[in-house]
Amino acid sequence: MDKRFKHTLVAFKICPYCMKVLTVMCHKNIKFEIKFIEIHNKPDWFIKISPLEKVPILIIGEEVVLFESAAIMEYIDEITPPKLMPDDxxxxxxxxxxxxxxxxxxxxxxxxxxxxxxxxxxxxxxxxxxxxxxxxxxxxxxxxxxxxxxxxxxxxxxxxxxxxxxxxxxxxxxxxxxxxxxxxxxxxxxxxxxxxxxxxxxxxxxxxxxxxxxxxxxxxxxxxxxxxxxxxxxxxxxx
The missing domain is CATH 1.20.1050.10 (Glutathione S-transferase Yfyf (Class Pi); Chain A, domain 2)
Known part of the structure; x- marks a missing residue:
């Protein structure tokens, strides 16, 4: 896989918003890695890259960080046809x-x-x-x-x-x-x-x-x- 488009999801195990994203990624059969963190013991590297210090975030390649579950879900939908979002x-x-x-x-x-x-x-x-x-x-x-x-x-x-x-x-x-x-x-x-x-x-x-x-x-x-x-x-x- 081209490292520029490698997907790494950072999540908390029982976070429902992370479950949303995982559900879409599994439905779309997208390849990704996942890193779990403890929400009450956030690592420094996560705090540094997560704008709101919340999960989920999706790291694309080595530089792009998407945050907010809806934005991540729409991105995944856009790159993996057929799209689940309507065009209207x-x-x-x-x-x-x-x-x-x-x-x-x-x-x-x-x-x-x-x-x-x-x-x-x-x-x-x-x-x-x-x-x-x-x-x-x-x-x-x-x-x-x-x-x-x-x-x-x-x-x-x-x-x-x-x-x-x-x-x-x-x-x-x-x-x-x-x-x-x-x-x-x-x-x-x-x-x-x-x-x-x-x-x-x-x-x-x-x-x-x-x-x-x-x-x-x-x-x-x-x-x-x-x-x-x-x-x-x-x-x-x-x-």
Whole structure:
């Protein structure tokens, strides 16, 4: 490979925004190397090259550094046809707006999972239910957001349904209740091969450890489950 176009992804193992990028790279079968860092112990070399000191970043060659998951995903899509982004300017703008929508859902979903405050837990649950209802309206009778064909906007939502699928047995509330279209959409996304290869093999274990170690509301609601054999076997994806 020409070193000028070598791709190196810098990521944190359970970061959902990194999962977005990994999902696209796996879907597009792009060759890349990956470097994992600890988000609370960022190495100096990373701080030096990452403008916001956040993951993911994509190093192209030895000089170019792309940051922000949406920018990286669009770049990967552009260099590996066929493109998943639409050509129509209006539809492209609508999709980019939904990229931001997915970011807000991910941010609030992870806060919901890792919060230690009961009141915040309830408020986040209500917020998520409202936003998922909006997503259900977008889908109507479609398989994917833009119709029958998978698009880049759909891959933005993969981390949402991966984590919901993982935690479904232990969530004290079904935030997708009565959302059959959204449930079907989530199943379509998590069944994609790139949704499986786009996460690290120990993703579930790391998430469970994080939920337990922070003594979250979710953990306190069902400590027996988290400490039981079902958690250690990690059967969340029907393995």
């Amino acid at each position: 300017p209006i539809q492209k703008a609508l999709d980019r707006a939904k990229f931001e929508y997915s970011n807000e859902i991910i941010k609030n979903l992870y806060q919901f999972i890792f919060t230690t405050e009961q009141e915040k837990f309830v408020k986040l649950k209500e917020w998520l239910i409202k936003r998922f209802q909006q997503m259900g309206e977008w889908l109507k009778d479609k398989k994917y957001v833009n119709g029958l064909e998978l698009s880049l906007v759909d891959l933005n939502f993969v981390p949402v349904f991966v984590v919901l699928n993982m935690l479904k047995p232990i969530l004290p509330c079904d935030i997708l209740k009565d959302q059959k279209r959204l449930q079907n959409y989530g199943e379509s996304l998590t069944s994609l091969s790139c949704a499986k290869t786009g996460r690290v093999p120990d993703y579930e274990f790391l998430m469970i450890d994080g939920i337990k170690n922070k003594n979250t509301v979710l953990f306190r609601s069902n400590p027996c489950y988290f400490n039981g054999p079902q958690a250690s076997r990690c059967l969340f994806f029907g393995k």
